Amino acid sequence: MPGHRTSTNARRRGLLVVGAWVAFAALAAGSFATGALVANAQPPAVADALAISSPAPSTPVSTVPVPTRRPQPTAAAAPEAVRTCSVGSLAAASGMGTFQGTVRKADTGEILFDRNGSTYSRTASVMKVLTSAAALAVLGPDYRVQTSVVAGDTPGTVVLVGGGDVTLASGSSNIYHEASTMGQLADQVKAAWAADPAHAGVPISTIVLDSSLFGGDPWQSSWDRVEQTDGSTAEITALMVDGDRANPSADTSPRSADPVSRAGQAFQSALGSIASGAKLVGGVASPGAVSLGAVRSAPVSTMVQEALLRSDNTEAEMLARLTAIKLGAGNTFASLQAAIPKALASSYGLDTSNLVIVDGSGLSNDDAVSALFLTALFDKINAREANLGVILDGLPVADQTGTLSYRFTGANSVVNGKVQAKTGSIDTANTLAGVVHAADGSTLTFAFFSLDSSIDGGRAALDALTVGIYTCGDALSNG
Known part of the structure; x- marks a missing residue:
């Protein structure tokens, strides 16, 4: 329907x-x-x-649960080196005597190995590293030491003024690189003398020898005089030639009992007939005296490297004394205790409070430095901090240069070219400190003391231990 x-x-x-x-x-x-x-x-x-x-709606309340924030993953920690490579037996070798030593990882300063490294002991020639670092900081790498001649107070008188340059050559050359010569200085003086009408036809009758820049005893009281007679060290005077060597071209050569007079004689000889009858007397130049000539040494950078490579005691003492004078600490051996620590602390931020500095060369048994201090300094040297790259480049290299050119032979030759270090040997100590470029590519700084050991036994033990840390590298254990 x-x-x-x-x-x-x-x-x-x-x-x-x-x-x-x-x-x-x-x-x-x-x-x-x-x-x-x-x-x-x-x-x-x-x-x-x-x-x-519908009734007016109220503000809705969410019933959806808020998720809890999950912890965010952090960056994975760098894997720690597995350090199981031990050199303990090498450090305790019979030839080592009493051992003290420290090894650091150079880029971090981490101490990998230490045996009484905080104990302060004699360093032998490793002291030259401290002296060199202080000289580079205070004098600067470009500083040159001047020897000059000025007119004397009376007619016919000239004054030879020593500025501390022990490298000045008596003849045409000597063992030192870029050394100025007495001949060069004498030529200037003769020209200046002849150019002054007042001196026409007048010979030089008196040569005054001014060595007043350095004061005190020229021989450190704790040194053995055999160092002078056998030829490794001269008395430390502000005026000398050839490092006071009897043979200017020899590294080791007997030194005289009077370096100042020897320098005066070399100058008189270089002047020739104009000063053939001149008297040599001690004295001091007058302020403002007329200059007759001047020569300068090689720069400090060159002298530092020479002193390290050859372990030249006299050159190191010159650098130490000039550093003290520049700092206003004094001009004697005693002034070095104030000067060297001050330079190292203020320039490189090192804690120098416990250093004992008796000389600049390390000949004294009374010097005292710790292995921990040395490795801290070598970390800065390896990093070329300030002007310290000069030292790194001047250190002897295993089987290549300086006092390491005859070390690390036979099985130890594995480190040839890989160790840059300063050697040290005195009657009561053998030392070795520097930088090792290890087999695994890591760089280590080290300082080893072999105290109360024989020279041959101590050196052999130190060399073997150095090879050991080269082999271990970053896996070096303190066990």
Whole structure:
């Protein structure tokens, strides 16, 4: 029937509307935001009905749990070196005597190995490293030492003024590199003398020798005089030639009892006939005296490297004394105790409070330095801090240069070219300190003391231990 169909269709539409309302109410209960979107999407009649029949919604509270923040991963720690390589037996070798020593990893300063490294003991010639570092800081690498001649107070008098240059050559050359000569100085004086009408035809009758720049006893009281007679060390005076060697071209040569007079004689000889009858007398130049000539030494950088390579005691003492004078500490051996530690502390930040500095060369048994101090200094040398690269470049190299050119032979030759170090030997101590470029590519600084050992036994033991740390490298154990 048509009417029935109409009623049925109406009922169906009513049910669909009711169903839509039920579905919409369920969605609205779950989420206000979603319900609002649905309502906005309905025809106007549905939206109006919803607004009339539904209570005003409150602010929804989220029921979704907030996730807990997970800990963020940190960068993986660098793996620690496995240090199981021991050199303990080498340090305790019978030829070593009483051993003290320290090894550091150069780039970090980490102490890898230590045996009584804080004990202060005699260093022998390793002391020259401290002297060199102080001289480079105070004098500077370009400083040159001057020897001059000025007019005297009376006619016919000249004054030869020593500035501390022990490298000045008596003749045409000597063992020192870039040394000025007495001949060069004499030529200047003769020219100046001849250019002054007051001196026309007048010979030089008196040569005054002024060595007053250095004071006190020229020989350190704790030194053995055999060093002078056998030829390794001169008396320390501000005026001398050839390091006071009898043979200017020999490293080791007997030294005289009067370096100042020997220098005066060399100058007189270089002047020739103009001063052939001149008297040599001691004295001091007057302030403001007229200059007649001057020559200068090689720069400090050159002299430092010479002193290290040859272990030249006299050259090292010159550098130490000039450093003390420049600092205003004095001009005697006693002044070095104030000067050298002050230079090292102020220039490189080292703790120098326990250093004992009796001389600049290390000849004295009374000097006292620790292995810990030396390795701290060598860390700075290896890093070329300030002007310390001069020392690094001047250190003897195993089987190549200086006092290491004849060391590390046979099985020990594995370190040839890999060890840069300063040697030291006196009657009561053998020492070795410097830098090792180890087999694994790491760089180590070290300082080893072999006390109360024989020269041959101590050196052999020190060499073997050095080879040991070269082999171990960063795996070096303190056990």
